Amino acid sequence: MTDAAWESLSNQAVAACGLVYFLALLAHLVEWAALRKVPVAAGSASVDSRDVPGGIAVATGPDDPGVDEPTARRTAMFGRLGYLLTCIAVAVQLVALVARGMAADPNRVPWGNMYEFTLTGTFVVAFLYVVLYRRLNLAWMAPVVLTFVLAVLMVAVTWLYAPVAPLTEALSSYWLVIHVVSAIIATGAFTLGGITSALYLVKARRPDTTTGYVARLPQPEVLDRVSYRLHAFGFPVWTFAVLITGPIWAHQAWSSYWNWDPKEVWAFITWVVYAAYLHARTTAGWKGRNAAILALVGTATLWFNFIGINYFSTTSQHSYAGGAPALVTAEAPGAGGVSSAGR
Amino acid sequence: MSTPPEVEKARDDQPSAFSTRPADDDRRAGELTFRELLRWTWRQVTSMRTALVLLLLLALAAIPGSIIPQEGVDSLKTSNWQSDHPKLTPVYEKLGLFSVYDSPWFSAIYLLLMLSLVGCILPRTYHYWRGLRAQPPAAPRNLGRLPDHASYPTSEPPEVVLERARAVLRGHRYRLRAAREGDAAVSAERGYLREVGNLVFHLSVLVVLVGFALGGLFGYKGGVILLVGDDYGFSNNLTQYDDFDPGSLFRADKMEPFSFTIDDFSVDWLLTGPRAGMARGFESRLSYQESPDAPEKSYDLKVNHPLSIGDTDVFLIGHGYAPVITITDGQGNTSGGPTVFLPVNQSFQSIGVVKAPDAQPTQIGLEGEFYPTVAFSKQTGSYYSLLGKPLDPMISMLVYTGDLGMDSGAPQSVYALDKTHTTMLTKPNGAPYRIDLRPGESVKLPNGLGTVSFDGLQEWNKIQISQTPGKWIALVGVVLALIGLLGSLFIRPRRVWVRVREDGDGTLVEVAALDRSGGGDTAAVVDEVVAALQDRREDRS
Numbered sequence: 083m084t085d086a087a088w089e090s091l092s093n094q095a096v097a098a099c100g101l102v103y104f105l106a107l108l109a110h111l112v113e114w115a116a117l118r119k120v121p122v123a124a125g126s127a128s129v130d131s132r133d134v135p136g137g138i139a140v141a142t143g144p145d146d147p148g149v150d151e152p153t154a155r156r157t158a159m160f161g162r163l164g165y166l167l168t169c170i171a172v173a174v175q176l177v178a179l180v181a182r183g184m185a186a187d188p189n190r191v192p193w194g195n196m197y198e199f200t201l202t203g204t205f206v207v208a209f210l211y212v213v214l215y216r217r218l219n220l221a222w223m224a225p226v227v228l229t230f231v232l233a234v235l236m237v238a239v240t241w242l243y244a245p246v247a248p249l250t251e252a253l254s255s256y257w258l259v260i261h262v263v264s265a266i267i268a269t270g271a272f273t274l275g276g277i278t279s280a281l282y283l284v285k286a287r288r289p290d291t292t293t294g295y296v297a298r299l300p301q302p303e304v305l306d307r308v309s310y311r312l313h314a315f316g317f318p319v320w321t322f323a324v325l326i327t328g329p330i331w332a333h334q335a336w337s338s339y340w341n342w343d344p345k346e347v348w349a350f351i352t353w354v355v356y357a358a359y360l361h362a363r364t365t366a367g368w369k370g371r372n373a374a375i376l377a378l379v380g381t382a383t384l385w386f387n388f389i390g391i392n393y394f395s396t397t398s399q400h401s402y403a404g405g406a407p408a409l410v411t412a413e414a415p416g417a418g419g420v421s422s423a424g425r
Numbered sequence: 426m427s428t429p430p431e432v433e434k435a436r437d438d439q440p441s442a443f444s445t446r447p448a449d450d451d452r453r454a455g456e457l458t459f460r461e462l463l464r465w466t467w468r469q470v471t472s473m474r475t476a477l478v479l480l481l482l483l484a485l486a487a488i489p490g491s492i493i494p495q496e497g498v499d500s501l502k503t504s505n506w507q508s509d510h511p512k513l514t515p516v517y518e519k520l521g522l523f524s525v526y527d528s529p530w531f532s533a534i535y536l537l538l539m540l541s542l543v544g545c546i547l548p549r550t551y552h553y554w555r556g557l558r559a560q561p562p563a564a565p566r567n568l569g570r571l572p573d574h575a576s577y578p579t580s581e582p583p584e585v586v587l588e589r590a591r592a593v594l595r596g597h598r599y600r601l602r603a604a605r606e607g608d609a610a611v612s613a614e615r616g617y618l619r620e621v622g623n624l625v626f627h628l629s630v631l632v633v634l635v636g637f638a639l640g641g642l643f644g645y646k647g648g649v650i651l652l653v654g655d656d657y658g659f660s661n662n663l664t665q666y667d668d669f670d671p672g673s674l675f676r677a678d679k680m681e682p683f684s685f686t687i688d689d690f691s692v693d694w695l696l697t698g699p700r701a702g703m704a705r706g707f708e709s710r711l712s713y714q715e716s717p718d719a720p721e722k723s724y725d726l727k728v729n730h731p732l733s734i735g736d737t738d739v740f741l742i743g744h745g746y747a748p749v750i751t752i753t754d755g756q757g758n759t760s761g762g763p764t765v766f767l768p769v770n771q772s773f774q775s776i777g778v779v780k781a782p783d784a785q786p787t788q789i790g791l792e793g794e795f796y797p798t799v800a801f802s803k804q805t806g807s808y809y810s811l812l813g814k815p816l817d818p819m820i821s822m823l824v825y826t827g828d829l830g831m832d833s834g835a836p837q838s839v840y841a842l843d844k845t846h847t848t849m850l851t852k853p854n855g856a857p858y859r860i861d862l863r864p865g866e867s868v869k870l871p872n873g874l875g876t877v878s879f880d881g882l883q884e885w886n887k888i889q890i891s892q893t894p895g896k897w898i899a900l901v902g903v904v905l906a907l908i909g910l911l912g913s914l915f916i917r918p919r920r921v922w923v924r925v926r927e928d929g930d931g932t933l934v935e936v937a938a939l940d941r942s943g944g945g946d947t948a949a950v951v952d953e954v955v956a957a958l959q960d961r962r963e964d965r966s
């Protein structure tokens with residue numbers, strides 16, 4: 083296949099996976115809509131002190147006295163359909179990513195610019211969701227994750243799209259591969275954790291609601307634990323990305339392992355906020371609500387760093403945001419800095 | 426959901442490996458004597474809550490440095506910003522906002538955090554050693570009150586069940602409470618290493634900081650523009666650097682005595698595709714000696730492939746062109762040579778000046794632009810560069826005569842002309858007199874000033890050299906921190922109790938588990954233990 087063919091394959095696959103995500107979202111909406119008016123049987127999920135798996139009617143099925151047999155079967159079917167469609171969409175998105183890498187000459191990893199980062203980021207969010215679906219009983223998360231992935235994909239396609247181009251040289255290093263893979267995996271886990279923390283806050287405010295989406299969320303303790311697990315997974319990976327491979331790569335490319343470059347500063351801020359989240363969970367008075375708020379602050383700094391800093395800061399050396407490659411600049415009067423070309 | 430008191434008791438009562446966190450003290454300071462006040466302050470500084478607040482403060486304090494240009498990161502940008510904001514600048518300077526990361530208030534936060542850390546870690550380590558030798562605590566009176574528990578009846582005699590429980594738990598690598606005659610319960614605990622992980626992690630944070638500080642205090646970073654070719658070389662001492670940024674405890678005698686020349690430099694230009702005009706690869710062939718009497722070696726210096734000599738690393742971070750320009754003055758004396766021009770954009774349009782302070786009858790200064798592949802834009806009426814690759818190079822310069830101001834003794838940039846006492850050469854019609862030259866061409870200046878010739882093109886590299894002592898300490902520190910963190914997050918500290926009780930027609934076996942990290946799935950642990958206890962019975966029957 084020619085590079086151009088790969089590129090158009092990638093574009094088509096992005097469109098296709100967007101469509102399939104949308105269908106999956108519809109399926110889940112049907113699933114939840116059927117249960118909208120049905121009250122959650124008193125205490126169906128709140129009394130059990132054991133690990134409440136999922137804790138929603140879809141999982142409880144016919145046992146739930148509030149739901150009649152056909153409704154239960156229908157919702158379960160749509161739930162499964164939604165999950166299946168999500169799996170397909172994730173696979174198609176993987177094709178889009180691989181094709182994107184194949185379209186470049188020489189072939190490369192698909193993260194040379196913001197469009198590709200965002201494509202990869204949403205892929206990892208969806209992928210982790212699909213993988214952890216059973217382990218952590220994430221059925222309740224479906225509508226939120228899908229909405230998130232779709233919205234971000236849309237932003238990527240509309241505003242961030244850039245044609246395939248080779249990597250600038252500073253970016254072609256195997257440390258880049260390790261660094262970016264781990265940063266993106268952590269971003270995916272933190273994003274799912276952030277979603278869970280947000281739902282925790284909603285649920286904790288109205289734990290006694292009996293109808294609607296909120297009623298069918300797992301109990302706050304379960305949400306809190308799922309959120310902790312996602313963060314506990316993400317934090318070491320983030321540490322590895324930001325404080326080990328990042329500095330090693332920076333040292334090789336820019337001659338100093340820590341430059342206080344805005345990207346680095348914000349990665350550090352994110353790290354510190356998540357460290358604070360982990361502390362908060364074990365500090366009396368900060369458990370629960372405050373910890374969840376900290377997790378959301380963490381998500382905000384994470385995504386601000388991922389996208390926002392490229393537009394607000396003019397001194398970042400992370401040149402994929404559109405700045406000139408570092409090699410053009412000579413630090414001397416009159417020579418444009420990295421930033422003057424990136425502005 | 427409130428925790429039953431038994432659970433709280435099981436969790437917090439025993440001086441075990443897990444309860445090493447200092448207790449929160451919430452008495453108010455006014456009610457205390459001086460000694461107590463000191464103790465109270467120490468308690469506050471080392472409390473979890475303080476650590477949390479300090480962490481958040483650290484995050485907040487790091488923000489300004491990402492918004493306001495930092496002297497240590499981009500000094501040019503900082504000085505530009507400062508001249509754009511004359512009112513704010515003095516205020517910001519007072520607050521240290523141009524070098525946030527070594528400002529007193531930023532340092533204060535992390536030093537406090539470190540103090541808190543030490544104060545937190547030392548007692549924990551002490552408690553931990555004591556806890557290591559402690560036995561798992563005895564079973565709480567009522568296992569049924571723990572959140573995760575199960576029970577089943579069996580016909581086996583109690584001793585058999587207990588014996589099996591010991592075997593099963595030992596098989597799962599639990600530590601058991603020493604059995605005593607008449608015990609009706611087994612107590613088991615595992616996950617002791619979690620605390621070690623936590624301690625290692627926190628201590629490693631200190632190690633990283635030490636490594637980082639060593640680099641900042643004793644290291645340096647400097648840059649030099651060096652022409653490509655055997656005729657030019659660099660040897661590592663202060664006088665050879667164009668810019669030099671030492672740490673506050675840097676000592677010049679610690680500089681490694683190496684030297685090198687750039688024998689060859691090549692660029693792999695992209696000529697097609699969306700990034701046409703960009704360079705894909707750069708490579709410099711160095712010949713270097715680690716010390717004056719060491720053998721000469723060679724190294725291919727590339728982006729992402731620095732040359733390391735001891736603690737010092739040599740990087741290729743930029744390149745550009747140095748047109749060879751010769752000025753022959755009115756009396757036939759020549760001056761000039763390869764002159765470094767600085768690139769201003771991606772197609773390497775470059776600016777530079779040539780000075781001939783000794784020229785007769787008057788000093789001559791040339792200022793102009795260099796285009797590696799020249800093109801003319803009708804729109805702007807000026808030349809520009811199509812490409813960084815020198816396919817059709819040209820220089821275009823203006824001529825200044827008069828006093829270049831080089832005798833005053835004040836240092837002058839080699840990239841700018843002091844034009845205060847000069848006049849620009851003009852054509853009879855008043856338009857600027859411009860010399861446009863391609864390699865090999867020369868032009869005779871009017872008024873008997875002399876000639877200017879463009880004899881050829883050379884290249885230069887911008888080399889950055891940095892010495893970062895302590896970088897290995899920092900690296901080892903973070904790696905240890907990561908390992909500790911993994912232990913701390915994923916080793917689950919658990920206690921399991923199995924109790925047997927004779928009732929009417931057999932034995933009732935109760936199993937309960939407790940996870941002290943708050944993230945564990947103890948229900949599954951109980952199920953697992955129960956299954957293991959029952960499985961064997963079925964095997965035998």
Ligand code: HEM
Binds near residue numbers: 357480541545546
């Ligand atoms: C440089 C600052 C610090 C950082 C980056 C940091 C980071 C962390 C992280 C990521 C954890 C989670 C690992 C775990 O759950 O075991 C943790 C736990 C912990 N930290 Fe820190 N910490 C810092 C300072 C402190 C200080 C000053 C204290 C003492 C007041 C402290 C006490 C603790 C304790 C007791 C835990 C264990 C919580 C538990 O029981 O699970 N930390 N810390």
